[in-house]
Amino acid sequence: xxxxxxxxxxxxxxxxxxxxxxxxxxxxxxxxxxxxxxxxxxxxxxxxxxxxxxxxxxxxxxxxxxxxxxxxxxxxxxxxxxxxxxxxxxxxxxxxxxxxxxxxxxxxxxxxxxxxxxxxxxxxxxxxxxxxxxxxxxxxxxxxxxxxxxxxxxxxxxxxxxxxxxxxxxxxxxxxxxxxxxxxxxxxxxxxxxxxxxxxxxxxxxxxxxxxxxxxxxxxxxxxxxxxxxxxxxxxxxxxxxxxxxxxxxxxxxxxxxxxxxxxxxxxxxxxxxxxxxxxxxxxxxxxxxxxxxxxxxxxxxxxxxxxxxxxxxxxxxxxxxxxxxxxxxxxxxxxxxxxxxxxxxxxxxxxxxxxxxxxxxxxxxxxxxxxxxxxx
Numbered sequence: 001x002x003x004x005x006x007x008x009x010x011x012x013x014x015x016x017x018x019x020x021x022x023x024x025x026x027x028x029x030x031x032x033x034x035x036x037x038x039x040x041x042x043x044x045x046x047x048x049x050x051x052x053x054x055x056x057x058x059x060x061x062x063x064x065x066x067x068x069x070x071x072x073x074x075x076x077x078x079x080x081x082x083x084x085x086x087x088x089x090x091x092x093x094x095x096x097x098x099x100x101x102x103x104x105x106x107x108x109x110x111x112x113x114x115x116x117x118x119x120x121x122x123x124x125x126x127x128x129x130x131x132x133x134x135x136x137x138x139x140x141x142x143x144x145x146x147x148x149x150x151x152x153x154x155x156x157x158x159x160x161x162x163x164x165x166x167x168x169x170x171x172x173x174x175x176x177x178x179x180x181x182x183x184x185x186x187x188x189x190x191x192x193x194x195x196x197x198x199x200x201x202x203x204x205x206x207x208x209x210x211x212x213x214x215x216x217x218x219x220x221x222x223x224x225x226x227x228x229x230x231x232x233x234x235x236x237x238x239x240x241x242x243x244x245x246x247x248x249x250x251x252x253x254x255x256x257x258x259x260x261x262x263x264x265x266x267x268x269x270x271x272x273x274x275x276x277x278x279x280x281x282x283x284x285x286x287x288x289x290x291x292x293x294x295x296x297x298x299x300x301x302x303x304x305x306x307x308x309x310x311x312x313x314x315x316x317x318x319x320x321x322x323x324x325x326x327x328x329x330x331x332x333x334x335x336x337x338x339x340x341x342x343x344x345x346x347x348x349x350x351x352x353x354x355x356x357x358x359x360x361x362x363x364x365x366x367x368x369x370x371x372x373x374x375x376x377x
Contacts, residue, residue: 001024001028001030001031001032001094001095002031002032002034002091002092002093002094002095003021003024003031003032003033003034003093003094003095003096003097004033004034004035004036004087004088004091004093004095004096004097004107004111005017005020005021005033005034005035005036005096005097005098005099006035006036006037006043006096006097006098006099006103006104006106006107006108007037007043007098007099007100007101007103007104007121008037008038008041008042008043008059008101008102008103008104009038009041009042009043009061009100009101009102009103010042010101011042011046011284012100012123012282012283012284013043013099013100013101013103013104013123014042014043014046014047014099014101015046015284016099016121016123016163016164016284017035017043017097017098017099017121018046018047018050018052019163019164019165019166019365020097020099020121020164020365020368021033021035021050021052022050022365023164023365023366023368023369024369024372027369033052033053034052034053034054034055034087034091034093035047035052035053035054035055036054036055036057036084036087036103036104036106036107037054037055037056037057037059037103037104038056038057038059038103039056039057041059041103043103044056055087057080057083057084057087057106057107058076058077058079058080058083058106059076059077059080059102059103059105059106060072060073060076060077060102061073061102077102077105077106080105080106081105081106081109081110083106084106084107084109084110084111085110085113085114087107087110088107088110088111088114088116089114093111093116094116094117094376095116095117095118095119095372095375095376096108096111096112096116096117096118096119097118097119097120097121097372098118098119098120098121098131098134098138099120099121099123100120100121100122100123100128100130100131101128101130102129102130104120104130104134105130105133105134108120108134108137108138109134109137112137112138112139117139117140117372117375117376118137118138118139118140118375119138119139119140119141119142119368119371119372119375120134120135120138120140120141120142121141121142121144121161121163121368122135122141122142122143122144122147123144123163123283123284123287124144124145124283124306124308124309124311124312125144125145125147125283125308125311125312125314125315126147126306126307126308126311127147127150128305128306128308129305129306135150135154136151136153136154138157139157139375140157140158140159140371140372140374140375141154141157141158141159142158142159142160142161142367142368142371143158143159143160143161144160144161144162144163144283144287144361144364145311145312145315146160159367159371161361161364161367161368161371162287162360162361162363162364162367163283163284163287163361163364164287164364164365164368165287165288165291165361165362165364165365166268166288168266168268169267169268169271169272169288169291169292170291170292170362171268172268172269172271172272172292173272174272174273176269176272177268177269177270177271177272177273177274178273180251180266180269180273181221181251181252181253181254181259181269181270181273182252182253182254182255182259183219183221183254183257183259183273184219184257187217187218187219187257188217188218188219188275188276188343189218189219189220189221189273189274189275189276190213190218190219190220190221190274190275190276190277190278190339190343191221191222191223191270191271191273191274191276191277191278191279192206192220192221192222192223192224192277192278192279193223193267193270193277193278193279193285194223194224194225194228194279194280195225195279195280195282195285199225199228199280199299199301200228200231201299201327201330202278202279202280202299202330203222203224203225203228203231203232203235204235205330205331205332205334205335206220206222206278206335207222207232207235207236207239208332209332209335209336209339210222210236210239210241210258211239212336213339214256214257214258216344217257218257218343219254219257219258220257220258220259221254221259221261221270221273221274222258222259222260222261223261223262223263223264223270224260224261224262225262225263226262226263228262229245229260229261229262232260233260236258236260241256241258241260242255242256242258243260245261245262251266251269252264267288271288271289271292271294272292274294275294275295275343275349276294276295276296276297276339276342276343276349277289277294277295277296277297278296278297278298278299278335278339279296279297279298279299280298280299280300280301280309281298281299281300281301281309281310281312281313281316282301282304282309282312283308283312286312286316287360287361287364289356290316290321290356290357290359290360290361291360291361291362292357292360293353293354293356293357293360294353294356295321295322295342295343295348295349295352295353295356296316296321296322296323296342296352296356297322297323297324297325297335297338297339297342298312298313298316298317298322298323298324298325299324299325299326299327299330300312300313300324300326300327301327302326302327302328315359316356316359319355319356319358319359320351320352320355321352321355321356321358321359322352322356323338323341323342323352325338
């Protein structure tokens with residue numbers, strides 16, 4: 001088995017690609033994988049760290065309406081397709097896989113042109129520009145959410161698989177997560193995370209409710225982002241809350257039911273420990289959330305490409321798995337109202353958790369591998 005795989009630009013495209021690569025190696029131990037992407041993209045670093053050979057190709061995104069810049073982007077991507085075509089001929093893959101972002105365009109276009117079976121994975125509830133172009137050319141399209149506006153010929157080649165989730169997330173249990181983070185087993189836990197970069201607006205809204213929630217017996221795990229830690233820690237100190245960072249290699253421990261962190265390597269502990277999550281609505285995070293079935297208050301990032309986070313959040317809200325607050329409407333009052341429902345209404349919390357679990361695809365990797373096997377058989 002020889003597979004070329006690509007996804008780039010953001011972690012939301014790269015991590016699903018790496019998860020699929022991991023699943024392929026698990027099922028086909030002798031599988032040879034070549035990761036294709038931008039030389040200066042974060043996929044280069046992450047693919048190398050995961051142990052995969054990396055092939056850089058020329059790619060560029062359409063971030064300008066300037067006709068001269070657009071011409072340059074088109075020329076660079078045409079060069080990337082030519083480079084990918086040569087690489088496909090040399091590597092002779094049994095399968096080419098793409099997970100979105102402009103970095104995967106050259107590989108899938110070249111592979112499709114050369115008759116190599118191609119599989120494209122879409123993470124979001126609305127298809128990105130690159131994936132929409134590629135969906136008309138690939139052999140199989142794997143979806144995380146049902147997408148209603150696809151052309152009939154694309155729908156015929158689509159299969160709902162979900163998004164692969166790290167095994168650590170699937171294996172973690174609530175009791176183990178709480179023990180690991182020093183949280184009491186008999187009190188509710190609220191988790192807030194704004195992703196690896198953090199989200200200042202979310203941080204400030206929850207910070208204004210810290211004391212109020214703690215007095216009501218709620219334990220708080222607040223992951224604020226590395227760049228925003230000092231300013232958020234200052235707010236904690238002003239309220240007399242402990243915000244000491246753990247020593248390197250040590251798991252952080254809550255004090256007084258409160259834990260403020262810039263980042264958490266073992267996110268599975270925080271997610272498994274919580275009863276409600278306040279977060280953005282990125283596809284990878286929502287896949288993890290639904291895989292373990294947790295209620296959520298979602299605040300979609302308003303500047304996401306194509307406003308895809310709003311569509312992701314809407315899918316969860318329509319299923320009864322989440323409450324949604326628009327970023328412009330987020331404040332202490334609106335967050336308090338949402339938490340009053342999601343956290344303190346036990347029946348609603350349980351109903352949301354069940355709805356979340358119903359959206360989850362714990363076997364997403366297996367479904368994607370089955371889709372791949374069907375087109376290379």
